[in-house]
Amino acid sequence: xxxxxxxxxxxxxxxxxxxxxxxxxxxxxxxxxxxxxxxxxxxxxxxxxxxxxxxxxxxxxxxxxxxxxxxxxxxxxxxxxxxxxxxxxxxxxxxxxxxxxxxxxxxxxxxxxxxxxxxxxxxxx
Numbered sequence: 865x866x867x868x869x870x871x872x873x874x875x876x877x878x879x880x881x882x883x884x885x886x887x888x889x890x891x892x893x894x895x896x897x898x899x900x901x902x903x904x905x906x907x908x909x910x911x912x913x914x915x916x917x918x919x920x921x922x923x924x925x926x927x928x929x930x931x932x933x934x935x936x937x938x939x940x941x942x943x944x945x946x947x948x949x950x951x952x953x954x955x956x957x958x959x960x961x962x963x964x965x966x967x968x969x970x971x972x973x974x975x976x977x978x979x980x981x982x983x984x985x986x987x988x989x
Contacts, residue, residue: 867891873936 871883905914952958 867887868884871880871887875883902914905917909917
């Protein structure tokens with residue numbers, strides 16, 4: 865959700881749909897391609913070490929975002945004050961897109977979770 869919010873704040877209206885598509889595409893690509901490096905790290909440093917590496921990467925990324933990304937000049941909250949959840953859920957465009965999005969995300973999650981690289985016998989802790 866933070867990525868979607870950042871796109872709305874930082875990109876012009878004409879580019880929001882395109883950049884949203886890029887974000888989803890790159891996220892799905894990351895999910896599909898992260899299994900091999902994760903398996904290599906798992907074999908090399910174990911699952912605890914892998915979680916430590918992922919924790920460090922997450923904290924470093926959050927720090928970079930906090931210190932590098934400037935605050936937006938105009939708050940989008942004031943521009944969209946009239947938009948409510950009721951307005952979103954009563955919009956027919958939402959109901960045309962929501963089922964497709966939910967199906968697509970669940971299929972992508974299931975496919976990446978059951979890739980051949982993640983299907984291996986469990987090892988003792």
